[in-house]
Amino acid sequence: MIPLPGREQREIAAAVARFAASLAPRIEAAEEAGAIPADVIASLGAMGVLGMTVPESDGGLGAGSVAFALVLEELAAAWASLAVGVSVNCGITEGTLVRLGTPEQKRRWLPRLIDGSGLGAFALTEPGSGSDAAALRTTARRDGDGWVLSGRKMFVTNLRYAPVVIVLARVGQAEPGRPHRGITAFLVPTDAPGVTVAKAERKMGLHASDTSALALDGARVGGDAVLGPLGNGFGPVALAGLDSGRIGIAAQAVGIARGAIERARAYVGQRRQFGRAIGDFQMVRFALARAATEVSAARMLTLRAAWLKDAGRPFTREASQAKLYASEMAQRATRTAVQLLGGYGYMREAVVERCARDARATTIYEGTSEVQRLVIARSLVAA
């Protein structure tokens, strides 16, 4: 068995590509407005995209990670902001619910993350904890039957669209040498008392993707809000969720890079200088050849990680390798695209400028390139 997509997976990707292409006339305005239009999310729900990785027994399609990686690539090739929203909804949010949720939790929340009425969110990062995720300071304290959460979360993707956000908080105290102790995931309805969706960040790229802060001021949730193991959620929730999320970011980086290179390819065939199409010049051809080859290599790494995941085999290292290579590759490819378009490439209208800004986030979120190297190295050499 080799990790090549089958016919059904390619057909799913083609259907999504067609839908994504139809959005083209609306993307610039949505990026300006800083929001994904509700009807676009609704359409993704109606098409079945938002539940595609959820097992059939939980109301989804059970389509697997390979198909999902292809779908994210197609969405990102057209519109990276949308791919980010879908990735966080289906990857880390639904994925965690499916893996660790009780039947009641799944019944309550999965339909709302699948049907296109909103997008799910996952809150891990805090003002004082980023790459050192276990240093989080948000607390959860027992109160009668339920829990009271207090703290600040940052950079929460989709928060403004989310009916529910998975929040990592600490129950009890951290101990020296045991930083993961007490960390627990909670399903927090965004309309629960004490929950405030705070400031939306203004970002370098991905303008239509929502990135907001979450304030928990004595937020009250029920006793049934604990998702996964109480007091021991860091590994099964945060680390496992990030592994899957990394495949999503890798796929997204492949898509952004491919989209930029496709646009550059079209341009160099038309743009004439010195009496010929600039695509006739060897330096232009070689730049495209290199970028296209790197896109293919990144896609294969991504599909390998996805395939391992679908096969139920370990994929932590492969997901990090795919994420690291694809995101770094996307920097080079989008830079090449902007350069090939010259002055036009620097202008908003040509779109490759947006690709370059959007690609920049991929080496940062779901673990920076440096964190990926740590993860990969750890799997190679004992510390």
Added chain:
Amino acid sequence: MKILVCAKQVPDSTVRVKVAADGRSADTSGITWAIAPYDEYAIELALERKDRDPQTTVSVVTVGPARARDALRQALAMGCDEAIHVTGADAEKAEGLAVARALAKIADEAKPDLVLCGRQASDDDQGLVGPALADVLGWPHVATVTRFETVEGGTDVWKEVEGGHEVWRASGPAVLTVQKSEKDPRYPSLPGIMKAKTKEIPEKDLGSLGVDLNAPRLEIVKMEPPPARGGGKILKDGDARAAAQQLVQLLRDEAKVL
């Protein structure tokens, strides 16, 4: 209600068609194929009826080579109930009238209440198969249809005409050729794609349907791309007023658009 939609697979509208080396056919190597756009509108119209009335079944049929199976799979993924592929050695080069005769055989068997076709396929733009099919079946035909409703005593059919529409009533089975309507054809849903995978697509050999594939015949003897566009004229000399005067003169005397 039972609806049969006839669809044709054509080069995708984004494909830049090139003339093949023989100078009389299109070079189809490596191109993307799709359901002809008006045929997609016909499928959409049928599926809208199915949305309103789950008792409705929608079958889709195509006459074409092996690759045309992809068009049927797409139609199934959009929500059609079943698909029939008329294919075989003769299917690639069958002309409109032969295709209409073959489709009539399928309709004879399937006994639909309505047959929907696109108003014309985007490859040859002949617009022949729908009306010819009606003729072979001995059924009435309504063209440029954008909507239909079942009413007491038949089907009301909205037909687009210059500046508005007319409503025609068919008392029995009819062939409708469908115009672009307001609602764009739906995308195949992901569950649709996965469900389509499990559906059998029966194949029928065009040669063994017992239809006359020959007379009368047409052949394409020559195909030419449109002439390359000449370079435009740039008015560089003089101030804006002089340039404007010159432009008006050229538009009137040379381009003759004023």
